[in-house]
Amino acid sequence: MxxxxxxxxxxxxxxxxxxxxxxxxxxxxxxxxxxxxxxxxxQPPIIRPDVLEQYAHSLASDASRLQVTLGDPRHDxxxxxxxxxxxxxxxxxxxxxxxxxxxxxxxxxxxxxxxxxxxxxxxxxxxxxxxxxxxxxxxxxxxxxxxxxxxxxxxxxxxxxxxxxxxxxxxxxxxxxxxxxxxxxxxxxxxxxxxxxxxxxxGTAFLRADEAGTGAVHRAALSSGQFTTTAVTKAFSGRYARGLYNDFMRQHDPEAPFGYPEIHHLTRPLRAAAAGAGDSHRVNLWAGTGFNRSMVGSARSILARLAT
Ligand SMILES: Cc1cc2nc3c(=O)[nH]c(=O)nc-3n(C[C@H](O)[C@H](O)[C@H](O)COP(=O)(O)O)c2cc1C
Structure with missing residues (x-):
């Protein structure tokens, strides 16, 4: 860049x-x-241990489906x-x-x-x-x-x-x-x-750039046409973030508490396993509202189009 x-x-x-x-x-x-x-x-710690435990409990079936143990929900x-x-x-x-x-x-x-x-x-x-x-x-x-x-x-x-x-x-x-x-x-x-x-x-404009570190599942999800909209969720990290609207967000956002970075650490192994397994419905696919207008090509060419 x-x-x-x-x-x-x-x-x-x-x-x-x-x-x-x-x-x-x-x-x-x-x-x-x-x-x-x-x-x-x-961030200051804001989540109570019992609330964290309850959320971990509700993620258990996703974790067992992906055969992973949830992460240690530490504050750091x-x-x-x-x-x-x-x-x-x-x-x-x-x-x-x-x-x-x-x-x-x-x-x-x-x-x-x-x-x-x-x-x-x-x-x-x-x-x-x-x-x-x-x-x-x-x-x-x-x-x-x-x-x-x-x-x-x-x-x-x-x-x-x-x-x-x-x-x-x-x-x-x-x-x-x-x-x-x-x-x-x-x-x-x-x-x-x-x-x-x-x-x-x-950010989003460059997610499909040749040089971008965007993971394979994320990259495919951006262009597959499978995802038509984005939403803001705290289900993955305990803090609001916008990404492609997938099943994990649909199922867990209503119950997800605030608690960053504890929930980020809790869901990390689950997200990593989903990415490894090609499961685009259990990984965070961060993207902005303009994702379906984002371009492919070199970062240089995308920058030139943004600047024109
Ligand atoms: C995949 C992804 C990762 C991001 N990571 C960070 C980050 O680490 N720090 C940060 O300040 N903003 C981060 N952002 C937000 C960008 O700084 C910026 O606010 C945002 O991308 C602008 O909106 P756009 O995605 O519609 O271009 C990230 C955005 C995306 C899409």
């Missing part, structure tokens, strides 16, 4: 600080172009401090945060090392908090977006205010806005720029 003139991002979520550092170095071996690294801000901070230490040392061009705004001291420490800091926001209130903490840019994520919602309060309603309304609302703020959610064509890019964004951030 970066060699093609975009700003490529490494996802650091669910990785150790060491593997994140190794990925940063590997990218630097491939390109001199700037790139970003994205971190999940740690995703190696937060170690990752920050690596980022202070390796100083990529941009670090972006999602799920919350980090302490102002962390943002300042990155900026002192020449790093630009982005915070993902989904509302005006979150934008104000991110600005108060000193963010350089905001990623304004609309509800159309694939993957996890960046909402600071993980239990807040999923939100339905479309991206373009959010952009209109935030465009008066004195900070550069990056628009995210449902951007899969050049026309989508133009619409976001005309509403005050300085750039767009796209």
């Amino acid at each position: 970066s060699s093609a003139g975009g700003l490529g991002f490494l996802a650091a979520g669910y990785k150790t600080a060491d593997s994140m550092g190794a990925e940063i170095k590997a990218v630097r071996d491939l390109t001199d172009a700037p790139f970003g690294v994205n971190l999940f801000v740690p 901070d995703d190696d937060w401090q170690n990752k920050l230490d690596v980022l202070y040392e390796l100083a990529p061009a941009v670090v972006s945060f999602t799920f919350d705004v980090p302490e102002a001291g962390i943002i300042t420490a990155l900026q002192e090392r020449g790093v630009s800091v982005t915070v993902t926001v989904t509302s005006r209130a979150e934008a104000k908090l991110a600005m108060a903490a000193g963010a350089d840019m905001l990623c304004v994520q609309g509800p159309e977006a694939g993957g996890h919602r960046g909402t600071f309060d993980p239990t807040a309603p999923a939100g339905v205010t479309p991206l373009h309304v959010l952009l209109n609302d935030l465009s008066s703020l004195e900070i550069p806005l990056i628009a995210a959610g449902g951007i899969v064509t050049g026309a989508d890019t133009r619409a976001a720029l005309s509403r005050g964004a300085v750039a767009v951030q796209a």
Whole structure:
């Protein structure tokens, strides 16, 4: 992405600080172009053990069907401090945060090392908090977006205010806005720029790119025509995320509690086994509302079409 003139991002979520550092170095071996690294801000524990146990119980038949044991539903901070230490040392061009705004001291420490800091926001209130903490840019994520919602309060309603309304609302703020959610064509890019964004951030548009790490089951599901819609669910991870609407979401979303990352860890072996077995109905297929307009081809060619 970066060699093609975009700003490529490494996802650091669910990785150790060491593997994140190794990925940063590997990218630097491939390109001199700037790139970003994205971190999940740690979440406070909110789920009660009995609620967790009850949800595990309701997943038992899926687990036995796939012949796996559910994961240990632990709470963790995703190696937060170690990752920050690596980022202070390796100083990529941009670090972006999602799920919350980090302490102002962390943002300042990155900026002192020449790093630009982005915070993902989904509302005006979150934008104000991110600005108060000193963010350089905001990623304004609309509800159309694939993957996890960046909402600071993980239990807040999923939100339905479309991206373009959010952009209109935030465009008066004195900070550069990056628009995210449902951007899969050049026309989508133009619409976001005309509403005050300085750039767009796209995930779903690149899921079928030649270079994408999208798993085989996920890739096939995006183009098979078997899935016609997406929905927001907490059934896979305990936090709202948008993906192709499959049986797991249909069956478990109504009973699924909030509890990230415990539920992410609980369902992880189940999802891995489903992916291995080609079972597209028991794995999270993250995708935004624009998935059926996403393109195939090289990342460079998709970027060119988004920018045209
Ligand atoms: C498969 C997938 C994985 C994602 N992983 C992350 C992530 O690790 N961190 C993050 O901040 N956003 C992540 N996102 C969300 C994107 O940053 C962005 O908000 C979203 O893709 C924009 O909407 P779009 O999918 O409609 O382009 C992910 C999105 C998808 C589709």
